[in-house]
Amino acid sequence: MADASEVWVYAEQHNGKLHDVSLELVSRGRGLADDLGTQLSAVLLGSDVTPLAQRLIAQGCQKVYVANDSALQTYTTLPYTRTIVSLAEKHKPQIILFGASHLGRDLAPRVASQLKTGLTADCTDLRIGSYVDPKTKEEKHNLLQQIRPAFGGNIIATIVSPNHRPQMATVREGVMKLSEPDSTRKGEIISVPVDLDGTDMILEIIEQHTTPKTVDLKGARIIVAGGFGVGSKDTFELVRQLAGTLGGEVGASRAAVDAGFISRDHQVGQTGTTVRPKLYIACGISGAIQHQAGMAESGTIVAINSDPQAPIFSVAHYGIVGDLNEVIPTLIKAYKSK
């Protein structure tokens, strides 16, 4: 029997700006809600954040629950958990989705624990499907299939919460595609009362430092990425030069970032950014699964590596076995002189 309860997306915002991952989740959530024949709602917490609700409606929400309170201005775990838990207990959504951001990975498990329900982290796909209990052979339909890598990315698991509600999942930024918003869409904005306990406000934020992102990997159509094989921060200049020549963005593997060749903002992979450029050129990247997870859906993959056995060659459309110190300058020369 169809479940009329809603699909929810937690709408993360910082300083009055919605996090991209929440908009991506609304895009996907719209499809899930349609499959289930139910409504998609967003849950928005903050201080004076009601103006953001219309953007969520334009993205595909039929409803936005807005909880405004000065105590919610900056995220801390307990007040946000309490607010979402009491909202969920009242309205009983069948699904709640969170972005797997730093905030989401702090908040979602605590909310799930309080709601005594299951949570699957870092899903790479979400679908509606059926499940047969292997012991009782009981069939359940219209469950949220939570698909995710595990074991360092070496396996893909499909997980369901057959008997507990809400079904909860987190998804990393860039994994779900952002659909086109429609500013003519209409929806309901519901102001919810915020009822916090003194015991929720025990964490004191003394200071925060954030540096705005200088790199837009997600939006890049061409990415030239360097790995540990580049060898040094100085040699990384070659990667930058090739990116500049082709009009692309500079990416990096985790190993290159950890080695100090380039900053973490440039990291592509399971713990970095997931990217889908038209062209991805991997220079001196071995191609560990965790890296592949972040770029395997690129339109065309070109790999340059001196090791013919490097795993990257298995996913590359074009493989160049050679020394990047020679190949990159030659490539730049060939491009410029055509």
Add this chain to the structure above:
Amino acid sequence: MPFDCIVLVKQVPDTKRITGKAMKEDGTVNRSALPAIFNPEDLNALEMALSIRDSYGGRVTVLTMGPPPAAQVLREALYRGADEVALVTDRAFAVADTFATSYTLAKAIDKCGHYDIILCGRQAIDGDTAQVGPQVAGRLNIPQITYVESLELSPTAITVCREIEGGDEKVKCPLPALITVVDSANDPRPPRVKRLMQFKKAKTPTEIGRSMGMMTPNDWSENAEWQQAVKSADARGLLIPEWGASQIDADVTQCGFTGSPTRVVNVDSVTLTATEHKTVDPTEAGLRSLLAELATKHTLD
């Protein structure tokens, strides 16, 4: 002022070092061929606890939930300086998702008595969820601080520097609290030779039974020789306790598979598949033809 720390650690397969040996013919990973290691970020958590003890005094207790071989990570904790360890183990705890795991660990923590700080690594390299820390904190109804890079302590509060998106923040929180530690927080100290020599003989009751050639608790629990060996190990400070469901007063229906709201339906191995694959000569001619092909497909202008 001393602080009592409880560190939650996990034994995990070494998923970051998949070499040719662990790969099967079909391109999938042979999980059982991977060596078992101390979860890397749990080592950072242990290091943080030991540093707290170095600076302020107090006790460091290390707990792990796992099958009998997980005793190895407890020995490794002893080598590095842990004061007390316990293996939380029972068939009833097996196949637990993070919700059931957090229940079991919370009950084990209750058994430990007083604590000021609970520390764990941000996430384990097999499950990769980062959920157990926050869910244990939720069960214990204590505040949590995740992504911790460094901390300072006063008698009743902890001040930490933690990672947030695009930067970091400094927060202060009353104790008791649970923190999850990231790998950039510190460089874990190696085992100390003297403690290694001393504690490599530390064993669980199960290990003692198996070393005597017996297989299951049914075989050894009534065995006088085993009972004597356990007593003797305990007297020498070389007994690693095993805590089962009854020792931690756990409701078995909330543990393991039965206590898990999530179910794994399907597991597919990720195979490194060959796509349409062309080899390009690393010569100028080869690279020119690559560029021409990319231009034809409008991948490059």
